[in-house]
Amino acid sequence: MTSSFRKRLLDAATAPYRQAGHFAWHFARGKLGRDPVFFSLLADGAFPPRARIVDLGCGQGLLSNWLTAAGRLHAAGDWPPDWPAAPQLEAYRGIELMPNDVNRALPALPPGAVVEQGDIRDAPLGEVNVVVILDSLHYIEPAAQEAVLERARDALAPDGTLIMRVGDAAAGLPFLLCTWADRLITSVRGHRLGTLYCRPAAEWQRTLERLGFNVRPQAMDAGTPFANTLLLARLKA
Numbered sequence: 001m002t003s004s005f006r007k008r009l010l011d012a013a014t015a016p017y018r019q020a021g022h023f024a025w026h027f028a029r030g031k032l033g034r035d036p037v038f039f040s041l042l043a044d045g046a047f048p049p050r051a052r053i054v055d056l057g058c059g060q061g062l063l064s065n066w067l068t069a070a071g072r073l074h075a076a077g078d079w080p081p082d083w084p085a086a087p088q089l090e091a092y093r094g095i096e097l098m099p100n101d102v103n104r105a106l107p108a109l110p111p112g113a114v115v116e117q118g119d120i121r122d123a124p125l126g127e128v129n130v131v132v133i134l135d136s137l138h139y140i141e142p143a144a145q146e147a148v149l150e151r152a153r154d155a156l157a158p159d160g161t162l163i164m165r166v167g168d169a170a171a172g173l174p175f176l177l178c179t180w181a182d183r184l185i186t187s188v189r190g191h192r193l194g195t196l197y198c199r200p201a202a203e204w205q206r207t208l209e210r211l212g213f214n215v216r217p218q219a220m221d222a223g224t225p226f227a228n229t230l231l232l233a234r235l236k237a
């Protein structure tokens with residue numbers, strides 16, 4: 001991937017946030033540009049060719065614009081030759097607790113995408129082939145985490161994919177840095193952070209396997225001081 005492609009994708013994915021205000025646009029630039037997970041999901045072909053997504057704890061819905069921009073660049077032939085084809089975003093529904101984030105998401109959403117204010121502990125998840133949970137499950141209590149994961153599995157079509165990122169509570173100082181950064185970013189976004197319910201990445205993996213997923217863990221913190229793990233989980237046939 002060249003740096004000019006990187007910039008074109010970032011520009012296309014963040015342009016819609018100009019309509020959502022200064023903060024939303026800068027936040028989108030910072031997060032999509034610096035967090036390795038967004039480029040990696042495309043480079044690794046994490047999504048099925050036609051993705052119907054529910055995004056739990058979606059923040060300002062960055063993933064919807066990221067995949068829409070990727071689809072446009074791919075259709076225009078502007079795509080790294082060593083990457084799999086960009087997924088086609090057939091449906092995107094984000095669920096987000098904080099009204100501030102929902103309000104930043106709404107003016108920027110691509111056609112057909114939806115972001116709803118709700119609590120992932122009880123919001124209906126619908127029927128999808130991808131459930132995304134990026135950095136949002138550790139905000140809720142362990143029993144609720146288990147219940148969300150069970151409902152995520154039940155929402156998935158056969159062969160469905162769960163894409164989940166977690167801080168690895170077994171990682172020592174880099175994990176502590178994750179939690180400090182979480183507190184800082186949460187307060188910059190205008191919220192207060194309560195208790196966090198983190199676990200070692202290996203424990204998350206075991207939980208998903210028990211629920212019927214094949215899991216591929218991948219370090220997802222390149223270029224950052226943090227200890228984040230991406231768990232790419234596919235429902236066993």
Ligand SMILES: C[S@@+](CC[C@H](N)C(=O)[O-])C[C@H]1O[C@@H](n2cnc3c(N)ncnc32)[C@H](O)[C@@H]1O
Pocket residue numbers: 031056057058059060062095096097098101118119120121133134135136139140
């Ligand atoms: C660290 S942010 C990640 C946002 C988004 N997944 C991303 O990668 O850009 C975690 C998000 O989860 C949301 N969240 C936390 N608890 C939630 C709940 N119970 N229901 C819905 N959203 C929740 C937070 O408000 C926050 O926007």
